[in-house]
Amino acid sequence: YTDWNDELFNTGVNQNYQLSLSNGNDKFRYFISATHTDEKGIVNKAYFRRTGVRANIDSDMFKWLTMNMNFSYTHNAGRTVYESRSSLRAGSILLAVNTPPFMQVWDPDVPGQYDEDAYGSRIMNPMAANAADMTYQTDRVVGSLGLDFKITRNLSFKTTYSIDLNNSRDDYYLDPVSTSDGRSTKGAVSEGTSRNLEWLFENVLSYDNTFNLKHKFSAMAGATLQHAQWNGNNLAGFDLPEAYPQIHSVAAANQLNGDEIWSSAGAWSLASFIARVSYSYDDKYLLTVNCRADGSSRFAPAERWGIFPSVSAGWRISSENWMSGTKDVLDDLKIRAGWGMNGNQGGIGNYDYLAYMNAVKVLPSEDNAYPGLAFSPNTLANTELSWEKTTQYNVGVDVSLFKERIVFNADAYIKRTTDLLLTIPLPDNMNYPGGITRNDGEMINKGMEFALSTVNFDKEFRWTTDFNISFNKNEVKKLGLNKVYYYASTYTTGEPAIVLKEGLPLGSFYGYISNGVDPETGDLMYVDVSDNGSIGPEDRTVIGCAQPKFIYGFTNDFSYKGITLSIFFQGSYGNEIFNASRIETEGMFDFRNQSTAVLRRWKRPGMITDVPRVGNVDNIKNSTRFIEDGSYLRLKNVTLAYSLPKKILSKATISELQFYITAQNLLTFTKYSGYDPEVNAYGTSSTELGVDYGTYPQSRTFIFGVNIQF
Secondary structure, X not given: OOOHHHHHEOOOEEEEEEEEEEEEOOOEEEEEEEEEEEEEOOEOOOEEEEEEEEEEEEEEEEOOEEEEEEEEEEEEEEEOOOEHHHOHHHHHHHHHHHOOOOOOOEOOOOOOOEOOEEOOEEOOOHHHHOOOEEEEEEEEEEXXXXXXXXXXXXXXEEEEEEEEEEEEEEEEEEOOOOOHHHHHHOOEEEEEEEEEEEEEEEEXXXXXXXXXXXXXXXXXXXXXXXXXXXXXXXEEEEOOOOOOOOXXXXXXXXXXXXXXXXXXXXXXXXXXXXEEEEEEEOOOEEEEEEEEEEEEOOOOHHHOEEEEEEEEEEEEHHHOHHHHHHOOOEEEEEEEEEEEEEEEOOOOOOOOOOOOEEEEEEOOXXXXXXXXXXXXXXXXXXXXXXXXXXXXEEEEEEEXXXXXXXXXXXXXXXXXXXXXXXXXXXXXXXXXXXXXXXXXXXXXXXXXXXXXXXXXEEOOEEEEEEEEEEEEEEEEEEEOOOOEEEEEEOOOOOOEEEEEEOOOOOOEEXXXXXXXXXXXXXXXXXXXXXXXXXXXXXXXXXXXXXXXXXXXXXXXXXXXXXEEEEEEEEEEEOOEEEEOHHHHHHOOOOOOOOOHHHHHEOOOOOOOOOEOOOXXXXXXXXXXXXXXXXXXXXXXXXXXXXXXXXXXXXXXXXOEEEEEEEEEEEEEEEOOOOOOOOOOOOOOOOOOOOEEOOOOOOOOEEEEEEEEEO
C-alpha cells in the first residue's frame, strides 16, 4: 500500500537571513540592508526563494531643503503546485487523500510512467498531478526621490516621484512520457513574460500654525498623478521530442498551441487633487475636513471624475475644567464622529467602458485555408461606467485610565456602497459572452469594533495584553439589471455553491436542504422547498453563510530581564464553510479512496445513519450535508527570545545579541473537519467566500533565529 500523504508532503524548511547597516549624523543618514529567504514547501517540489537589497538615504542639504531617497530590488523565484479549484478534481492536495492506497507512484509494468489505473478507471495519483514543472520568477525595482522645501517656519512644500518596475516570467513544462495527459499531447510547454511599470508623482503644500497657544490650525493641498502600463505575452506548444526531456522550451515543440498563445497590453492613469483643513481649540475640540477629486482613465470620458469629501470631529471631554477631579484616574476621554465618501475603481479592467473583441489566432493547417486572426464580439460598451462610491458614518470613543495602564477604544460604523462595479452576463442570443460592466448595485455594512490594551504588571517583570473584537453585518441591498448571480461551481457537480442576491450577505451558500438519509432506500432526502412534489433545481435555496458573527484576537507580551515571550491568538465565530472536498472523499461514486466517514454508510433497508449509500450521484448535490461550522481559535504566533546582557556584549563590540524561536499556527481549536478553517479556494475574492476544495493549507512553522547588532 502507498501512503500518499507521505509521498506528497514533507517537512518544509525555511531559511531567512538579513544583514543591515545604518549610520549618519545631523546632516546625512543612511540605511542599507540585504535579505535572503529560502523556503522548501510542505508539498514535494514546491519552493520559494527571495533575495533583496534596500537602501534609504536622508540628507539635510540646506536649512530649507531635505532630501529623501529610497531604493529596493527584489528577485523572487518559485515552483507552484496544482491545488484547489484550479485543476481537475481539486488537484494534488485532495488527491493525496482520495487516491486509492493500492495504487503505486510508478506503473510497475511500464517504466517511467506514473500509475494512473484503478480497476480500469483512470485516476491521476497526486505525484502525477504534480508532475508538471510550473515555475515563476519576478524582478522588481522600487524607488522614490522626495524633496521637502521649508518655505517659511509654517509653510512647506514636498514633491515626491516614485517608480515601480516589475518584470515576471512563468514557465510550464509537462514531459511527453510520464503522465497520460503528457502522452495525449506528446508533452506540453509554455513561456509567458510580463512587464509592469507604474509611477507616481506627488506634490503637497502644507501649512501649520498655533495662535495664542490654544488655536492649532493646519491646511494641506496637493495634486498627484499616477500612471501604470502593462504588457505581456505567452507562447505555448506541444509534441515535444522524447529523446531530449531536458529541453523545456517552446522552440522544441513541433506544434504550437493556438489556444494558449496570446499577447496583451494596457495602461491606466489616475489624477487626483487633495485638500485637508484641521483645527483644534485647546486640544479639546477637534475638526478635520477633507476633500479629494479623482479622475480615472478606466471610466467613460464623461464619467471619469468623482468628488469625495469627508469630515470628522472630536471632543476631548477629559480636558474640560469640570473634569479636573478625575485626573488621578482618567488620562484621556474623547468622543469622535465622522462622515465621508470614497471611490473605488478596483475590480474592473482598464477599458471596460469600451466594447471588447475576442481575437483568436488561426494557425496554418490542412483544415484552415485562411490562417490569421478571427474576431468576434466579447463585451458590450458602457459609456456611463463610473466610480463605485462608499459613504461611511462612524462614531467612537477613546478612554485611557491610570496613566495609560488601561486603554479602551470603541467604534461603530455604517458603510453604504452604491454603484457597485459588476460584470453582468447577457442573454446568449445577444452574442456577448463577456457581458457588460455596469454600476449596478448597492450594499451595506454595519458593525462595531472594540480594542482593549492593559499593562498588567510594570516592574522588572512586565506583562501587557491587547485584545480586539469586530462585529460586522453585510447585506446586498439592491441589484439592478441582473437580480441574481451564481459563483463557485464545483468540478464534480457543476453546480454553483454561492449565490449573490438582494437581501443576502456576500458569501451566501446555495444548494439543497438535506433532510437525512432515507432508511429504506439509503438515498439522501432533500426538502421540497418549492412544494411541487418533486426535487429539482427550483428547490435550491440559501443553506449557509461564510460571514462570521465576529472575529477577534488577543496578544500577551511578557518580559523579564533579557527574556521576552509573545503569544498571539486569533479567532472567528459564526462563519460556515462549504467543504467541497467531502464531495470527493464521501461521494462514493467512483474507485477513489474515501474517508472513514463512509464506514457509517447505509447498507440495508431500515438502517438509520447520516451517510447515504454507495453509487448514487444525486447524493453529492451541493447541500447542507457539506456545510460545516468554520469557527476556530488559533494560536497564530508564539515567540520566545533571549537577549544577552549588554555588559557582556560590550567586550565583543556587539551592541545586541538576541536568540529567538517562533512557532506559527501551533494549535487550532475547531469543529471543522478539513485541513484548515482559514483557507478559501477562491483566494481573496469578495464574492466567493468560504469554499474549501482541496485548498493548500497553512503550515505549522517553527523558526529559530539570531539577531546581532554591532
